Structures are given as C-alpha cells and as structure tokens.
Amino acid sequence: MKLVRYGAHGNEKPGLIDKDGALRDLSEHVADIDPYVLGREGRARLAAIDPASLPEVEGTPRFGAPVAPVSKIICVGMNYARHAAETGQPVPAQPVLFMKATTAIMGPNDDVVIPRGSTCTDWEVELGVVIGETARDVSVDEALAHVAGFIVINDLSEREFQLEHGGQWVKGKSCDSFGPLGPWLVTIDEVPDPQNLHLWLEVNGHRYQDSNTSDMVFGVAKLVSYISRYMTLLPGDVISTGTPAGVGLGLKPPTYLRPGDVIELGIDGLGRQRQQVRAHPADASAAR
Template sequence: MKLVRYGEHGTEKPGLIDSAGELRDLSSIVADIDPYTLSRESLQRLAAVDPSTLPKVSGTPRFGAPVAPVGKMICVGMNYAKHAAETGAPVPDQPVLFMKATSAIMGPNDDVVIPRGSTRTDWEVELGVVIGETARDVPLEKALSHVAGYVVVNDLSEREFQFEHGGQWVKGKSCDTFGPIGPWLVTADEVPDPQSLRLWLEVNGHRYQDSNTSDMVFGVAKLVSYISRYMTLLPGDVISTGTPAGVGLGLKPPTYLRPGDVIELGIDGLGRQRQQVHAHPADQGNAR
C-alpha cells in the first residue's frame, strides 16, 4: 500500500493511492496515518479493504508527511563510502547517529526556507525507514519485521551550523523545513529488498546524486538492530539512513542552495518530491 496524509498543514486526512494512481480517502477506516495505524495488525486490516469502496479525492491536494506524529527522527551519517570520501571523512566502523528535530518535518512538496544568515544550505536524498512495531535490542535477523514501510527523505543540512557551531550536527540538521518526508509511505510488503532501490536528486534540473541503496555501508536491518540497542524504537519513529555522494559540500567548488532553486528528488517505487527554495524573511532583498 501507498499511505498518505493530504490536506492543509495541521488538518491532514488519511488516504491511500490505489493501483490506478488515484487518491482515496481513508477517514472512515482510520483517524490518521499515526503510530496506531502502523502496527502489523492494523496494516493487515487496511490491506484487506477494497480501495474501490473508498471515496475518490478530487483535485491535487497538498500532501503532508505521510506519518504523524513522528516521535523521533534518527539520522545516519557517512553511510555511503563515496559520500564519506567526498567530505574527507573515513568510512565508519559503526553507524554514526544523530537526531533531527521533529519540528523540521514537513510535506514532500512544501517550500524550503534557507535559515537566517545561511550561505551553506545543502541537500541530501535519503531512504527513510518508518517503524511499525516497538524495537528494543532486536537481533539482526528479526529487525525488518519491525519496519512498517519506507519513505523518501530530504535531509537538508546547513554545513556551517553543522560543523562550525560547536560540533553538534543536530544544529545543522534541525532548521524549520529541513525534513521533507513523503509523498507516501510504501508498506514493507511492497519493498522486498530495501537494499536495491535507486535514489537520485536534482537541483534546477541538474542531477547531483544518483546511486542505489545497495551501496550503503550499513543496511536497513543492521541499522534497526544497532539503533535499537541504544534506544527503543517506537511506532512512528523514522530512521533516515544516510545520503550517497553528490551533496553540495563535496563539489569542487562547493555549491549550496540559493533562493529560487528547485530541488527534485526520488527513490524508485517510493515516489518523488519537489521543493522551491526561499530566503528567510530576515534575508529577503539581500544579495546572496
């Protein structure tokens, strides 16, 4: 299934995308695409519903993040060897973890706002993993059974904040609008191998990132198992699994987002995002 949340910010409704690509309303079945909806039993009940019996949604409504609320968003750094190389970092021998504030999360096509005073806002296409069953110190062989589904994530980053404002990556990752998720959550049964997904990102039509999740240093199962040793993963939590090479930081010379830019990104089978980049209100009118 492809599960969505559609409508204006703060009043999104649950829906699904049927086999013909039509948006269907799920409000009569579930209250929201929330942690309760992501349980194995709940997803099985939804899968048994005939989509043709659900109301079609007309027009082209806004999509919000496809799960809410997200309890925590855990991100993985340097999880593609070529990305580590382009940033001058060694390939880690254990997953590098950091958090992104959930206040950064937004819909897949909402506007990105460059933070006040920023000159180094960067892009990062990533595979997101949505937890459906509580995971607490789970063994590797059982890790994927705790996954409800997968999403596209743009892990936007401000590199000065990340590396030069006291050494805390979370500062460069958590600005408002820095967490587009969606357009939909594809349930795990439709993604038999999360390590064989092509992912890509373009800015103004130029393709900067083009890779495959097979190139991850640590795969999804390893990440779920590893992270669950250090913290309990709860339904609705999101793991953003790292970005491949091609970020602005690694280009020569480095290239960063500017007002007016258009970011497009996607993962095969999981949909695509499109964001327009805007200046922070305090910086509007300033030359950049």
C-alpha cells in the same frame, strides 16, 4: 499499500494511493496514519479494505508528511563510502548516529526555507525507514519485522551550522523545513529488497546524486538492530539511512542552495519530491 496524509498543514487527512494512482480517502476507517495504523495488525486491517470502496479525492491536494506523530528522527552519517570520501571522512566502523528535530518535518513538496543568515544550505536524498512495531535491542534477523515501510527523505543540512558552530551535527540538521517526508509511505510488503533501490536528486534540472541503496555501508536491518540497542524505537519513528555522494559540500567548489532553486528527488517505487527554495523572511526583507 501507499499511505498518505493530504490537505492543509495541520489538518491533514489519511488516505491511500490505489493501483491506478488515484487518491482515496481513509477517514471513515482511521483517524490518521499513526502508530495505530503502522503496526502489523493495523496494516492488515487497511489491506483488507477494497480501495474501490473508498471515496476518491478530487483535484490535487497538498501532501503532508505521510506519518504522524513522529517521536524522533534518527539519522545515519557517512553511510555510503563515496559520500564519506567526498567529505574527507573515513568509512565508519560503526553507524554514526545523530538526531534531527521533529519540528523540521514538512510535506514532500512544501517550500524549503533557507535559515536566517545561511550561505551553506545543502541537499541529501535518503531512504527513510518508518518503524511499525516497538523495537528494543532486536537482532538483525528480527529487525525488518519491526518496520512498517519506507519513505523518501530530503535530509537538508546547513553545513556552517553543522561543522563550524560547535557541538554535534544536530544544529545543522534541524532548521524548520529541513525534513521533507513522503510523498507516501510504501508498506514493507511492497518493497522486496530495501538494499536495491535507485535514489537520485537534481537541483534546477542538474542531477547531482544518482546511486543505489546497495552501496550502503550498513543496511536497513543492521541499522534498526543497532539503533534499538541504544534507544527504544517506537511506531512512527523515522530512521534516515544516509545519503550517497553528490552533496553540495563535496563539489569543487562547494555549491549550495539559493532562493529560487528547485530541488527534485526520488527513490524508485517510493515516489518523488519537489521543493522550491526561498529566503528566510528576515533575509528577504534585508535584500529589498
């Protein structure tokens, strides 16, 4: 299944994408794409519904993040060897973990807002893992049984905030609009191998990132198991599994996002995102 949330920000409704690509409304069956839906039993109930019996949604409504609520976003750093090399870091012996604030979450095609005073806002296409069953210290062999499905994530980052403002990376990762999720959540039964997915990102039509999840240092099952050793993973939690080479920080010279830029990114089978970049209101006013 491809599960979605659509409509105006803060008033999204649950839906699914049928086999013909049509948007169908799920409101008569569930209140939202939430922990009740994401577990094995919830997914089985939805899978039993004939999509043709659901009302078709007309037009092209906005897509929101495909899951809510999200109690936490756990990100993985340096999880592609070439990305570690381009940033001058060694390949880690254990997964590097950090958090992204849930207030960064937005829809897949909403505008990206450059933070006030920022000159180093960067892009990062990533495979997102959505938890479906509570996971506490699970084994690698058990890990995928706790996954509801997968999403596309743009793990936007402000490199000056991240690297030069002291402390942990979270300050450079958590600005408003720095967490586009979606367009839909593809349930795990439709993803035969999460370690063989092509992912890419373009800015203004130029392809900067072009890789495959087979290049991950630590795969999805290892990450779910590893993270669940240190914290309980709840249904709806999101793991952002790391980005491949091609980020702006690693270019020579470094290249960062500017107002007016257009970001497009996607993962085969999981959909694509498109974001327009705009200035922070304070910076836009100062420029006039």
